[in-house]
Amino acid sequence: MKDSSKRFSVCVALVTVGIVLILSGMRVLFFVGLAFVMTAAFFTQRRNKSSVIYVALAICAAGLGVDLVLRLHRGDLFERRPYDAWAWGIFIAAWLWSVGEEFCRWRANRNVA
Numbered sequence: 001m002k003d004s005s006k007r008f009s010v011c012v013a014l015v016t017v018g019i020v021l022i023l024s025g026m027r028v029l030f031f032v033g034l035a036f037v038m039t040a041a042f043f044t045q046r047r048n049k050s051s052v053i054y055v056a057l058a059i060c061a062a063g064l065g066v067d068l069v070l071r072l073h074r075g076d077l078f079e080r081r082p083y084d085a086w087a088w089g090i091f092i093a094a095w096l097w098s099v100g101e102e103f104c105r106w107r108a109n110r111n112v113a
Contacts, residue, residue: 007043008106012099014040019095025082027071031064045105 014036021033038056071077083091 004045004106004109007045008102011040011043011045011102014043015095015098015102019091023083023088023091025080026078027067027081028064028077031060031067035060035064044102045109 018033018036018040021029021036024030024033035057038060068077071079
């Protein structure tokens with residue numbers, strides 16, 4: 001994706017949807033949200049040449065698979081356990097930080113061109 005505005009929009013949307021899924025309180029959606037946040041790294045303004053993102057996505061997929069099997073076995077797959085207020089604060093602060101940093105990088109790249 002060459003257009004920096006589209007990359008910025010996709011990155012922020014993936015991070016936002018990922019954080020919402022993480023904060024939903026369902027363990028299965030936690031791993032799906034984490035995978036969304038990791039996928040957003042492909043669209044960031046900062047280009048990473050390492051394979052760390054692939055390892056992180058594999059860990060999310062493995063965690064989702066193991067958790068899915070264990071929760072199906074116990075029968076509490078769709079049980080919702082809400083997070084405490086401090087956890088919400090940490091996730092929202094991380095979201096603000098990542099979106100703010102991405103916005104600053106996007107603006108700096110846009111002004112250079």
